[in-house]
Amino acid sequence: MQPCVAVTGANRNIGAHLAARFLDEGFGVVAHYRSETAAIERLAARGARLVRGSFDDAAACTDIAERLAAAAPSLRAIIHNASSFAPTAADIPAAATQFQDFFAVHMLAPYILNTHLAAHLDGTPEAPADIIHITDIYADNPAPAQDLYCATKAGLQNLSLAFAKRYAPRIKVNAIQPGPISFEAWHDENHRSAVLEATPLGRMGSPEAIYAAVRAIMANDYQTGAVIPVDGGRRLGRG
Numbered sequence: 073m074q075p076c077v078a079v080t081g082a083n084r085n086i087g088a089h090l091a092a093r094f095l096d097e098g099f100g101v102v103a104h105y106r107s108e109t110a111a112i113e114r115l116a117a118r119g120a121r122l123v124r125g126s127f128d129d130a131a132a133c134t135d136i137a138e139r140l141a142a143a144a145p146s147l148r149a150i151i152h153n154a155s156s157f158a159p160t161a162a163d164i165p166a167a168a169t170q171f172q173d174f175f176a177v178h179m180l181a182p183y184i185l186n187t188h189l190a191a192h193l194d195g196t197p198e199a200p201a202d203i204i205h206i207t208d209i210y211a212d213n214p215a216p217a218q219d220l221y222c223a224t225k226a227g228l229q230n231l232s233l234a235f236a237k238r239y240a241p242r243i244k245v246n247a248i249q250p251g252p253i254s255f256e257a258w259h260d261e262n263h264r265s266a267v268l269e270a271t272p273l274g275r276m277g278s279p280e281a282i283y284a285a286v287r288a289i290m291a292n293d294y295q296t297g298a299v300i301p302v303d304g305g306r307r308l309g310r311g
């Protein structure tokens with residue numbers, strides 16, 4: 073039977089690329105998504121099983137976890153890719169709402185899904201399964217304008233270390249820290265130029281670079297609790 077991988081936020085960009093590449097390589101895929109997109113329809117047409125839902129609160133995360141478990145009784149890996157990214161709002165009530173939303177998708181959802189799905193991960197001490205959290209280089213060195221996003225990504229990164237201890241030796245738990253893979257529409261030209269100027273490799277990364285890091289972690293049976301930047305050196309700057 074083909075090994076199966078669950079990917080969250082699989083309807084666009086990096087998540088959609090990860091799911092498509094796992095299908096290319098003959099894995100079964102359970103694709104979680106929130107909004108309908110052409111990319112999620114393409115994954116379904118290629119045989120991916122779909123689980124739709126929004127990580128709004130504990131009840132919603134638990135419901136999604138149960139539907140993921142039903143869709144894939146046996147899992148080789150779970151990739152926590154889903155994420156919300158926005159500058160912190162200027163007023164406190166709006167920022168407080170953002171904080172709850174970022175906490176739910178970046179920390180509560182991985183916590184609940186991992187706790188529910190650990191028994192469905194088909195690892196052994198000799199051949200461990202994988203949980204991979206996609207964090208951000210900003211988890212270690214936050215951008216003040218996105219402080220709430222960064223803080224919850226740092227929380228996810230810390231959960232990676234706790235889960236690495238909790239689920240060893242049957243499951244490895246690692247984090248990947250992307251650098252500039254894509255820009256948001258609200259990133260102006262000055263920001264884009266400044267980011268690339270501060271990136272030693274001088275160019276944007278790609279979703280394929282993240283997929284390569286995912287597959288390298290899965291291929292290494294002696295790596296857990298690792299935090300792996302895939303950022304063109306962006307975290308170092310040039311100075």
Ligand SMILES: NC(=O)C1=CN([C@@H]2O[C@H](COP(=O)(O)OP(=O)(O)OC[C@H]3O[C@@H](n4cnc5c(N)ncnc54)[C@H](OP(=O)(O)O)[C@@H]3O)[C@@H](O)[C@H]2O)C=CC1
Nearest residue numbers: 081085086106107126127153154155177208250252253254
């Ligand atoms: N792109 C980059 O340069 C960088 C990316 N990263 C990280 O890499 C990962 C992928 O990035 P990227 O592809 O750009 O991400 P996107 O922002 O393009 O997509 C995020 C995904 O998460 C889903 N999502 C967001 N909030 C929720 C929620 N509350 N419940 C369920 N699903 C939700 C989105 O669904 P919907 O379509 O419905 O909104 C979408 O599928 C993320 O974890 C991101 O933080 C880190 C650093 C840099």
Ligand SMILES: Nc1nc2c(c(=O)[nH]1)N=C([C@H](O)[C@@H](O)CO)CN2
Nearest residue numbers: 155156157251252253254255256267
């Ligand atoms: N969920 C997301 N997280 C992040 C995104 C994104 O588009 N979605 N993008 C970035 C930035 O582009 C950054 O890497 C470059 O300034 C960070 N996180």
